Amino acid sequence: MPKQKILIDCDPGHDDAVAILFAARHMDLVGVTTVHGNNTLENTTRNGLAVLELGGIDVPLAAGCAEPLAQPSVGVAPMHGKGGLDGADIAPPLRRPVAEHAVDFIIAMAEKHREELILATIGPETNIAMAIKREPRLRQWVREITVMGGSTTTGNYTPAAEFNIAGDVEAAWTVFESGIPIRMVGLNVTRRTGFDQGDIDRMRASGRRVAGVIADLMQFYLGRQRVGYGLDIAPMHDVCAIVPYVDDSLLQYRHTSARIELTGTHTRGMTVCDLRHPKGSAEPSLRNRSDPNALVAVEVRSRALIDRVIDTILDYA
Amino acid sequence: MKPKLLIDCDPGHDDAVAILYAARHFDLLGITTIFGNQTVDLTTRNALRVLALAGLATPVARGFDRPLVGEAPLAPDTHGASGLDGVELPEPAAAPIDLHAVQFIIDTASRHRGELTVAIIGAHTNLAVALRLEPRLAQWLRAITIMGGTAGVGNLRPQACVNILSDPEAAHIVFGSGIPIRWVGYETTRTVLMREGDIARLRAGGRVARAVADIAVYYRERQRAVYGIDGAPMHDSCAIVPLVRPGLVRYEAVPVAIELASPLTRGMTVVDRRPLQSGAALRSIEPRRAPNADMAIAVDVQGLIDELVDTMLAYDRPA
DSSP states (O other), X not given: OOOOEEEEEEOOXXXXXXXXXXXXXXXXXXXXXXXXXXXXXXXXXXXXXXXXXXXXXXXXXXXXXXXOSSSOOOOOOGGGOTTXXXXXOOOOOSOOOOSSOHHHHHHHHHHHTTXXXXXXXXXXXXXXXXXXXXXXXXXXXXXXXXXXXOOSSOOSSSSSOOHHHHHTXXXXXXXXXXXXXXXXXXXXXHTTOEEOHHHHHHHHHTOOHHHHHHHHHHHHHHHHHHHHHOOSSEEOTGGGGTGGGTOTTXXXXXXXXXXXXXXXXXXXXXXXXXXXXXXXXXOTTOSSOOOOOEXXXXXXXXXXXXXXXXXXXXXXX | OOXXXXXXXXXXXXXXXXXXXXXXXXXXXXXXXXXXXXXXXXXXXXXXXXXXXXXXOOOEEOOOSSXXXXXXXXXXXXXOXXXXXXXXXXXXXXXXXXXXXXXXXXXXXXXXXXXXXXXXXSOSHHHHHHHHHOTTHHHHOOEEEEEOOOSSOOSSBTTBOHHHHTXXXXXXXXXXXXXXXXXXXHHHHTTOEEOHHHHHHHHTSOHHHHHHHHHHHHHHHHHHHHHOOOSEEOTXXXXXXXXXXXXXXXXXXXXXXXXXXXXXXXXXXXXXXXXXXXTOOOTTXXXXXXXXXXXXXXXXXXXXXXXXXXHHHHTTSOO
16 A cells, blocks of 8 residues: 655654654655744754754755744743754754745645645644645645644643644634644643653663664653653654554544634633534534534544554664 | 531522532522523522422522623523423422522621632622622632533533633633632533432432432433433532532642633633643743632542432431
8 A cells, every 4th residue: 555645844843853753654755844833943944854864764844934924923842942852962964955935845745746645734834824825726635634733621832722823823723724624633632642761761772873862852851841741751742643644543533623712812722622522513412513624633542652653763773 | 517508500400409409418598590591580480499399498589680791691402491391390489589699699698707608500690790799798708619611521612611601701700709719610510420320219219309300311311412411410519519528529729710802712711730840940831820719620420429319318208
């Protein structure tokens, strides 16, 4: 069976790095685009190139938007360090991004692989929103958009909002209202799916180069999660948006409405998901419902998912 | 000595059970009514009929028929045209007292300063206006216990619930009042279900217990039809039973804010459940506000249901 085609729009980012390495192994990764988010565009672009070099992944990388559409920047994410991918000794990349802007690159790839391309967005969705506005036919060309963002329960940036959505709320709204099928995995699932100390030790003990670098990165990231959130795992948010295409038993979804809140005092950036009925928001007895637009992740087999990811990391030289 | 309680409510099937429970375990000083499950005329009548069923002479004071701002969103789809469909109740044995609910709350709190708990199991309009009318009320009340809102899935809206949705501005006033608040949300109460076995136990009891069996049967059918929930949720009792049976519910102190501004999330109880570590410098993350409510996070479901059923069965036994 031919591998599914995927383009990853990201802001590396520790968990973005793992998502890229995972996708490159199991799918047909046609390209990577970068966006502001976990850190400045300059740093996320450099980090993205460094990850591709680390993994010997020969795909083009296009840099995208440096700021959100219509709001002030929310600032860099504290979990990833000053450079956005702190914790390991990674040489500055020799590769350069392609000359094309990420928005044009996304459109070109979607057209080239019409109805076959999965667009993964695991940072703020600025590039995707711009691409949709620039090229309305994207709605027909893109097979599915898989989103790491939001939550069906608690946020992180604010009590109600998750960092990627909060990073560009209008962009997220554009994507979620676009009519393109959405697959969303939020903090309710990803916050409990991560590497523990035992996983990090296992990757380090392998003696393999890529696994060793990832172990260093994850040790740093785990330390930040402990200090900031009291967690004893390093959550691998982003790879949760990729794994369903490789093993569909790892995550459970509900087909329902997921709407982006734009104007709430306490809720701006929230993903409002309708989980009131087992049949989702199509259930006619529900009041104030809206049409289903997304598969929303509600359950995960965390240990099995992480083990699958570790196996993939260990597969690299 | 039994603790002093005033219940502000909109009977309502689960309100009815909560009233019957409270009358046995508390010094129930009064009931105030509000619009919500139905119009205030109907909820007032239902409160009086429930009291007549149990032979109780608790004073009932009628409250507001609409929220502070906007129209009254009613919830007849789970409570029926009368607001308490599916059960035969006697006619009221008394009329509501002459005093408006707001004045009754203020007077009762003043007469029992530091001792009165108010249970709010409908919209918050009465207490909000009372707080504004009498600035000392916040010091006079011992505590407020609230059933409403949700820290997860909602009912009338995906992530908001009828009691807060009915009057978000009033809820904002109550949650910001500084009075100690004990709060149980819909995401928890929708799991506290009376099921077939519980209903069978009630059916073997006396007049009150059998009426509660009818209440549970009707309410369960409506919950199945509208929400796919397989049982009769005892939402309101979850705010009242733990006051006298503290082992049944566990609480956590949380910051809660009421969303007023957006059409999509208006009426939401926004709870901060992020596990932020105190003292950790997380730049660009919104800091945690001070807690203003004790939120129910775990319930001994069968324990609470058994407690309700036992109380209903005790009604028709000699004291």
